[in-house]
Every structure is written in structure tokens, then in C-alpha cells.
Amino acid sequence: MPRHFLSVWGLILSSIVSLCACRQDLTTQHTEPNSIFHERKITMPTAQDDAKIAINAQTVVLTKAHLSDVHTELYQPSFRLEGIIAPITTSKVYLPNNASLYSLSVRLGDKVTQHTAIAHINEQIFELVHEPADKSKVFNDELPLFDDEPSDDSPTIQPLTKITAINAPISGKIEEIFIHDTTTIHPKGTALMVISDDKHLKFISLLPKKYKEYLGVGKAVNFSTNAGQSFVGQIAKIQHTPKDPDNLEVHVHISPDETKQLDLKIGNWVSGHINYGQMSVGALAPGFAIFDDELNHMDLSALNEPPHKPATPIHANLWLIGQDETIRLTATEVIEYRPNSGQYLVAGVPPEKLICLARLPKESSGKQVRLDWSF
Numbered sequence: 306m307p308r309h310f311l312s313v314w315g316l317i318l319s320s321i322v323s324l325c326a327c328r329q330d331l332t333t334q335h336t337e338p339n340s341i342f343h344e345r346k347i348t349m350p351t352a353q354d355d356a357k358i359a360i361n362a363q364t365v366v367l368t369k370a371h372l373s374d375v376h377t378e379l380y381q382p383s384f385r386l387e388g389i390i391a392p393i394t395t396s397k398v399y400l401p402n403n404a405s406l407y408s409l410s411v412r413l414g415d416k417v418t419q420h421t422a423i424a425h426i427n428e429q430i431f432e433l434v435h436e437p438a439d440k441s442k443v444f445n446d447e448l449p450l451f452d453d454e455p456s457d458d459s460p461t462i463q464p465l466t467k468i469t470a471i472n473a474p475i476s477g478k479i480e481e482i483f484i485h486d487t488t489t490i491h492p493k494g495t496a497l498m499v500i501s502d503d504k505h506l507k508f509i510s511l512l513p514k515k516y517k518e519y520l521g522v523g524k525a526v527n528f529s530t531n532a533g534q535s536f537v538g539q540i541a542k543i544q545h546t547p548k549d550p551d552n553l554e555v556h557v558h559i560s561p562d563e564t565k566q567l568d569l570k571i572g573n574w575v576s577g578h579i580n581y582g583q584m585s586v587g588a589l590a591p592g593f594a595i596f597d598d599e600l601n602h603m604d605l606s607a608l609n610e611p612p613h614k615p616a617t618p619i620h621a622n623l624w625l626i627g628q629d630e631t632i633r634l635t636a637t638e639v640i641e642y643r644p645n646s647g648q649y650l651v652a653g654v655p656p657e658k659l660i661c662l663a664r665l666p667k668e669s670s671g672k673q674v675r676l677d678w679s680f
Contacts, residue, residue, distance in 0.1 A: 346646050347373050347591045350662055357677045358663060364673045365632055371663045372626070372676075375588045375656050380640055382585055384516050385616040386526060386555055387576035388508035390569055392501035393558065396474045400495045403429040406487045407468055413482055417473045417500060424497060428469040429490065477502040480571075501571060506564050507541065508575055510555045513617055517543065517553055519581040526557065528577035536563045538577070578614070587640050588654035594662045595639065595649060596622045602664070605649060608642035615639065618652060624661035625654065626674050632661060634670040 350370045359366040404426040411423045481499040484491065512520075524540045542556035559569060597603050603621055608614070618638035625635045640650040654660070661674075 347594075347648065347662070349591070349593050355663065358665075359677075360666070360669055360672070364675050365665065365669050366675050366677050367661065367663060368677050371661055373590075373594070373660045373662055375654055375658055375660060377586050377588050377654075377656050378650060379584050380587045380650060381580050382582045382618075382640075383578045383580045383614075384512065384519075384618075385576055385578050385614065386510040386512065386528070386557060387574070387616055388510045388557075390506050390508050390559070390571055390573045390575060392477070392503060392571060393505045393507045394475060394477075394502040395480070396477075396500050398423070398471060398474065398497045398500065400426065400491055400493055400497055401428070401469070401471075402493050403490060404469070404493075405490045406484050406497075408487075409482070409485070411479050411482075411498075413479055415479045416503075417476065417479060419474065419476045420472050422470045423473050423479075423500075424471045426469050426471060427466045427487075430465050430467060471497065473500055475500055475502055477504075478571075503571060504561045504564060506559045506569060506571065508538075508557055508559075510557065511546070511549075512553045512555050514545070514551055514553050516581070516617070519579065520553075520555060526577050526579055528557075528575045530567075530569070530573050530575050532573075534567045534569075536567055536569070536575075538563075538575075576612075576616075585652065586656075587650040587652050588656070588660070589643065589646065589648040590623060590651050590654075590660055591648050591662065593664075594623060594660055595651070596624075596664065598622065600634075600664065600667060603639075605639060605642065608639075608649070609644070613642040613644065621651065623651065623654065624663065624665060624669075626659040626661055628657055630674050632665075632669060632672060632674050634667065 348370075350368070354368050354370040357366065357368050358371070407425040407427045409424050411417060417423055477500045479498060480501045483496045483498060520540060520543055522540055522543060525537050526540065527535065528538050529535045536559065538557040538559050540555060541558040542554075544554050544556075546552050546554050563569070592605055593602060595603050595605070598620075600622070603619075605619070618640055621637055621639050623635050623637050624632055626632045635653070637654060638652040640652055642649055
């Protein structure tokens with residue numbers, strides 16, 4: 306059966322008219338997704354549709370099933386700071402000398418106060434001991450003939466032990482205990498236990514360095530825990546990571562009042578979004594139309610769970626068709642997942658373009674698109 310090829314421009318024009326009639330007013334500050342677009346589902350092209358794709362030196366032949374018009378939504382650009390709650394101050398206690406454990410005064414998880422005893426050790430020390438000469442040795446009941454005869458009163462080194470108390474260097478919680486047995490003599494500097502200050506807490510979030518301009522030491526940020534608790538943290542330090550120069554370490558401190566009120570614990574996972582920049586326009590696209598730099602389908606399944614947003618926008622690519630009927634591989638960013646429609650909000654897609662739903666080779670970029678309308 307003969308194949309009929311038509312220009313894609315007519316389809317683009319009809320899509321623009323439809324968008325103008327249905328799209329929400331982008332001049333408002335209303336950020337809720339349009340319900341029509343939010344519920345709209347896009348069907349993946351079938352194998353029969355894909356069999357009609359043809360690529361030559363100048364053109365790419367597609368079917369109508371491979372095209373989707375652009376539905377836009379307003380969104381507020383943001384990134385997420387997230388991490389595991391940890392103590393700001395942690396102290397590891399070491400043996401001051403060669404010693405064995407005599408007794409432990411604490412157990413794992415106990416709270417301790419600074420300068421109180423947490424353990425006692427049998428500390429090994431060495432002393433010089435002078436042993437007196439044996440005066441019972443005489444010859445014929447007489448003293449030695451010579452006064453300068455060598456004396457047995459010479460110093461010797463003898464090992465001694467004494468019980469020594471080990472005191473807590475800080476107030477806090479016993480996080481780890483390394484020594485339990487009382488029979489082994491451990492060398493000086495052996496770690497005995499770890500104490501963490503559980504009243505002054507923080508977490509460290511990794512963030513791409515391009516977001517540094519939106520951060521500032523002293524800035525307050527709202528956060529929440531997995532349990533739904535909300536609190537305010539304060540950015541205390543921003544530094545480059547030595548092993549990863551493309552990322553920043555953002556240290557966020559939590560006040561003792563917040564820690565006590567919400568009973569925040571070391572090891573809790575927390576996260577919070579920071580808004581930046583102006584309201585922007587994004588487009589909805591199905592996951593099967595979103596590709597990585599090698600043009601493989603991206604695994605975006607991590608966004609299926611709330612809050613449906615990545616910590617920072619995810620770099621991705623879309624095939625877009627412009628008004629000149631040219632298809633181009635276009636870099637974009639995945640902003641959010643829409644569970645009702647199974648689509649993703651992506652950045653930087655002009656409303657006058659069409660989204661190509663097909664997986665094409667890279668050499669397709671820059672070629673003219675024609676539609677196969679054969680039946």
C-alpha cells in the first residue's frame with residue numbers, strides 16, 4: 306500500500322490553536338497543575354508505529370502516534386537539602402597508657418555528664434625500685450674485708466598496675482564502646498568509646514556547586530522528617546568537597562530547642578526544599594520520551610514515591626520538533642513526577658514545539674520531519 310507523507314506543520318498549527326484555547330493563563334501566580342493536562346495520559350507508540358519510522362540523509366519519517374503537543378505548567382524552581390542527623394561534636398576516648406579494662410561505668414546509649422567517670426582501667430606503669438643489699442652474708446661472722454666491695458643495692462625496673470578513672474570529655478550519649486573484656490592489655494592510644502553531644506545536632510547535604518549563589522551562611526530553612534515533623538534549621542557552613550569538586554557540602558545546624566521539642570534523634574533522615582529564582586514554565590512529557598545522553602530510556606522510578614521531586618533537577622534529553630519542522634535533540638531537566646497522569650514536568654520546552662515520542666539515533670538531530678499517514 307502506498308505511503309503518504311505530509312508536512313508536520315499543519316499538525317503544529319492545530320496544536321497551537323488547541324493550546325491557546327485550553328492552557329491556563331501563565332501570567333497568574335497560580336501554580337496548581339491544570340486538571341485537564343494533569344490527568345491527560347499519553348500512549349506509547351506501538352511496534353507497528355515504530356516500523357514506519359524511516360531515516361535518510363535529509364528527513365525523518367514519523368507517524369502521528371510519535372508526536373505529542375506541549376502542555377505547559379508554571380512551577381517554582383527549587384532544590385532540596387537532605388541528609389542524616391548527626392552530632393555537631395563527637396569525642397572518641399582513648400587509653401592514656403598501656404592498660405586493661407577494670408570496669409565500665411556506662412552502657413551503650415547512656416547519657417553522661419562531662420568530667421564524670423565512664424570507666425576504670427588497670428594502667429600499667431613502671432617504677433625504679435632500689436633493693437637493699439643482703440647484709441646476712443658474712444664471712445666467718447665478720448664483715449667483708451674491703452669497704453669498696455660491690456653493693457647489691459642497685460635500682461631495678463618493676464612493672465606495677467594502678468586503677469585509673471577515665472572521665473567523659475564532653476556531655477552526651479555513649480554511641481560506641483570498643484573494649485569489653487578485662488583480661489587483655491591494650492596499647493596506649495587504643496580507642497575505648499565514642500561520646501556524641503546529642504543536644505547540638507546537624508546534617509550535611511551534598512549539592513551541585515551551581516546552586517551556591519542561592520545559599521548563605523545563617524539562612525534559615527524549613528525541614529521535615531520521615532515522621533512528618535517540621536523544624537527550622539540554619540545553614541552554618543558551605544564548603545567544597547575535597548573528593549568531588551563539582552559538589553558542595555552544606556552544613557545545617559538544628560537548635561537545641563528544636564531538638565528537644567521534637568525529640569530529634571541521631572540517624573533521623575530530614576529534607577527540605579529551598580525556592581530560588583522566578584516562576585518558570587515547564588512541559589509535561591511521558592517517561593518513555595525522556596532519554597539520557599546515550600539516548601537510553603532514563604530510570605526515573607525514584608520519583609514515583611513522595612515528594613515526587615528530585616533533590617535537584619535531573620539532566621535529561623527530549624526530541625523536539627520546531628516550527629521549521631526540524632527535529633533536534635534538546636537538553637532539558639526533569640523537575641517533578643505527576644502520578645495521576647504518569648508524566649514528568651520538564652524544564653525549557655517552548656509551547657510552540659512538538660515532543661517526539663520515538664527513540665531515535667543521534668544522527669536524526671537537525672533533519673526535517675515528515676509524517677507517514679498511510680493506513
